[in-house]
Amino acid sequence: MTEGTETRGVVAFIDDDEDVRAANAQTLELAGFDVQAFADAESALARLDENFPGVVISDIRMPGMDGRSMFHELRRRDADLPVILITGHGDIQEAVELLGAGAYDFIAKPFAAERLVSSVHRALEQRGLVLENRRLRDAARRADDELPLIGDSPVMAGLRASLRQLADADVDVLIEGETGVGKEVAARALHAWSKRRSRVFAVLNCAALPESLLEHELFGHEAAAFQGAGRRRIGRIEAADGGTLFLDDIESMPLALQTRLVRVLEDRAVTPLGANMPRSVDFRVVAASKVDLGEMSSRDAFRKDLYFRLNVVRLRIPPLRERRADIVPLFGHFLATASQRLRRPVPPLTKSIKARLFEHDWPGNVRELRNFADRVVLKMPDVGDAETESPESLPERMERYEASLIRDALRSTAGDVRATLEKLAIPRKTFYDKIARHGIDLDSFRK
Ligand SMILES: Nc1ncnc2c1ncn2[C@@H]1O[C@H](COP(=O)(O)OP(=O)(O)OP(=O)(O)O)[C@@H](O)[C@H]1O
Ligand SMILES: [Mg+2]
Incomplete structure (x- = not known):
């Protein structure tokens, strides 16, 4: 038997026979598991939902609800929950059927303690993976919610995937696209999904300022660096330390500043006007352009070295008319x-x-x-x-009415699916089909 408690997994054990229950609970506890023992299926079901962190072991033959019905109910609640069934000699056939229906394992009586324990170990490992995956998926969905990059087209799905992948790669990124396609939302998503998320997202629009002001904004200056300089001014690059610097409309940056920017990108250091020494800065640049920078640089309207520096990762967001x-x-x-x-x-x-x-x-x-x-x-x-x-057709109006009834029910139950199903008196599958058709987002009703 395993020493210690490297995995204190949770096991729900259901058997109507008190002696069997006590003996197995002890075996499992000695193997390092947390055991919750139940004398019947009903009381176990009252405690088991889709977030149950462990595995379920149940006798098949029990008075009241038997192990088979309980297994089916558990599968309905969470198809990934591992259920191990214990069978007497009379019901091997049934156990084999349940295995086909998705039961994790079955163990025929009488069995050795190790047989049970090793099955539980494997089932718990699987359960852990499933729950970890769900956690990651939920976290990803929450991040999406906080920063909606909406769109069902393959282009948008691809863009979301690329942004996620690039977020932590920490390379500079160039985003190209016409006005209003979502370059800034994409840049913000890149920042929000990266490890820099808790630091600053600094924005500088290169088209909004005349050259000399832009220079001061970007690089900053020391106190008394020039006549009328006043106090020391920290430039946007330095201010972006630890975070992301979003250079909007980079195509409008004057050529002289482009030269300085290349140096900064190469050295990851900035020398403010009037300073003697460069200061190293840890930042990521995301640049946005409304025009094709490659084409611009080929006719020397944009510096080639800056273009090559930014072109390492280039995302193009197509206009809306190309992703209807x-x-x-x-x-x-x-x-x-x-x-x-x-x-x-x-x-x-x-x-x-x-x-x-x-x-x-x-x-x-x-x-x-x-x-x-x-x-x-x-x-x-x-x-x-x-x-x-001309009015909407009857089917159109009924569709809209149905969607509003479903939304009302979800609002009143705060997105609780089971309660909503009861309210609407429809089967679960129908419900999910309908919310998919109406584009209803369950999570948005959950507080
Ligand atoms: N996929 C999207 N999902 C949700 N909102 C979006 C999406 N794309 C763009 N938007 C919204 O559209 C508006 C324009 O987007 P954004 O400012 O990012 O465009 P842009 O490409 O930076 O435009 P410009 O070049 O004119 O600055 C914003 O309100 C933004 O929130
Ligand atoms: Mg913009």
Whole structure:
């Protein structure tokens, strides 16, 4: 038997026979497990849900609910929960069937203690992996929620995956794309998903300032570095120490500053105006450009060395018209946030709104779509008038009604699926099918 308690896993043990229960509980405790013993399936079920950290061992034959029914109920609650069944000689056949249905193992009576213990060890190991995976997935989803990069197109899915991968690689990144495609949200996601997340995300727009001011902003200066310099000023590069420096509209950076920036990127050190010594700075640059920097540098309108330095990792975010699958989810998201922000009800999707969504070219990309959602919520005249339009069809209205009933139920149960199923009196599968179809996000109802 194993010495010590390297894995204090939890084991739920269910058997109606008190002696069997006591003997096995002792065996398992001696093997280092935390044992919760139950005399019947019902009382065990009251304590076992999808977050149960351990494994379940149960006798098959029991008065009241038997091991088979309990196994099926547990599978319904959490298909990944390992269940080990203990069988008498009469029900081997049944145990084999349950194995086919997903039971983790079965052990025929009488059995040696080691047989049970080794099965529990393996099952707990598997359980640990499953729970760890869920934890990671939840954490990823939470991060996504905090920083929504919405979009169902393969392009957006690919972009999210690349950003996640690059986040911790800590290389400088160049993001290219037309106005409003989401370059800044992508840069912020990169920062938020990186190990620099608790440090500063410094933004400098290279198009917003004249050359001399931009220089001071970027590199800073010492006190009395020049006539009228005043106090020492810390530049954005130095201020970004430990964090991320977002250089927006990098294509507008004057050539002379580009030369200085290349040095800074190579040395990871900055020398403020008037300072004698460079100061080393730990920062990551994410640069955004609305134009093709490669093309610009080929006609010497952008410095080649800076271009090559930034071009190590280059992400291009295509315009919205090239990923139309993103339009509906983005618009839905903007409608919901706009109606919350503006304290107006979420308006119905009229035909003219739909026509606009599907036919317009969106030259201002996601930003233009967001502004359109604002106008729709405010019922601005250019978005058409619901009353004068041909009405929604009956099936369309029923769909919308169904979605609103499901949302109401979820709100009143704070996203508790079991309670919602009861309220709506529909099977679980139907429920999940429907929320997928209506694009309802369960997590958003959970506080
Ligand atoms: N995938 C997305 N999911 C959610 N919101 C988005 C997405 N893409 C863009 N947005 C929103 O659209 C607006 C414009 O995005 P952003 O400011 O990142 O664009 P940009 O590419 O930096 O534009 P510009 O070049 O004009 O500065 C912002 O309000 C942003 O939050
Ligand atoms: Mg921007």
